[in-house]
Amino acid sequence: MIVSVDPEARVPVLLAGVRDEFVSRPWMSPARYWLAHPGLIGGRDLRAGGTWLAVDPANRRVAALLNGEGTAAPEGVRRSRGDLPLRAADVGELPRIDLAAYDPFHLVVGGLDGVRLWSWNGERVTEEKLPAGVHMIVNAGWERGDDHPRVSRFRPRFAAAARPARLGSGSPRRFWGEWLPIASGDGLALDDPRALVFRKVLDGGQIFASLSVTLVALADEGVRYDFCPVPGDVTSWHQVETA
Template identity: 65%
Template sequence: MCTVIVSVEPDAEVPVLLAGVRDEFVARPWMSPAAYWPDHPALIAGRDLLAGGTWLAVNPGTRRVAALLNGGGRPAGLEVRLSRGDLPLKAADAGEMPHVDLSRYDPFYLVVAGLDGVRLWTWDGERISEEKLRRGLHVIVNTGRPAEEENARVGYFRPRFAQAARPALMTGGAPERFWGDWLRLASGDGVPDDDTRALVVRHALDDGRVYASLSVTLVALAESGVRYDFLPFPEDPRTWHTVDIPAQGRG
């Protein structure tokens, strides 16, 4: 169950904070965030080597981030199905839901966050809906935005992220110094990976495959720039690093 946590405070020095946890089969190959796509030269994102797309893309020039989660509903037909990994790339460039033939995509949730607000698109295989997220802390999982009492992960982490102090200024320095409690929470907050509340998970399946959290991303958006930190798994110890992005002029 992938997770996106986003905090929207329009009047804050750092108006948008986003944490993204990617859960996938461990054997699926991927690469850490960088500029990989000639068709999207402004973007920085991790790269899925199986399908060639991404799960989360950052556009430093326009102060924008787009993140994708798998959803539930009617899947696309095998003969026409396209990878959903191109959607965050197109959305981070355009700032909106890409103009695509949705019938060729399996269900998804697409989050697009910028200084003009945060929007969530939901495609269930039959219809698309759009929602502008209000001020506050939102948690999106593969079933949408469940209430705290409906989902153990949301019930544990939503109030903790909501109460955590947000970065006051877009400063440099180590991830721990910039993010404070957000870093600890995004790293899993010490909850065991097999706990129903866990944000960072690891499950060994009966067929021998392992399904786990492969990475965690933290992104901060402000008028003065973008902060982008990344935690790949497995790491021992778990080591965050700041993603190198080019000079942040306006796009």
């Protein structure tokens, strides 16, 4: 997950999220699916019913989830992490939950007041506010150094890319400019150890891969939400209706 924060910019928060999952797990592209969360838009996981990223256009807010590392929740009490982005997008922070019922996660909540990150490793939870700049969150957490091959390759690329100057309509390519091809994989092979968009065949034949890419921009004027259901194919990008 890539987050760019510039409080002085007209579009202060940008987020790029790549969803990695088993290709056999069914899902649906972003829409308004949840009666309990009528104002939220997100892709829907058909197995557990939740989402990996939820957008609240009315409140200029986004909440995104990344699986973490640590101690798994006990089988008898485990809940799907897919409800966390929905509940967090509604309240603007980590919701009141029984953390012990969830496997480790990283939860990013962004709004016009900034971006915060909650990380749960199965034993303790931490909260941090992301400062101005470009940040990457991986399964191990907020990566501040350059040792991670994906981070060392992509953080400088996103940091050097021109950010959208203002919200607007038009094609994803026109709005996002340099951000779109980088978020689409930047031309790296799917098996490159630095790849942002990847595909891996595991023991037993299961395939774990990047299934979609999301770009979200938050500004006073509103929210821009673009979605790519075929990572690596820049022609499959489309703008999600948020009105």
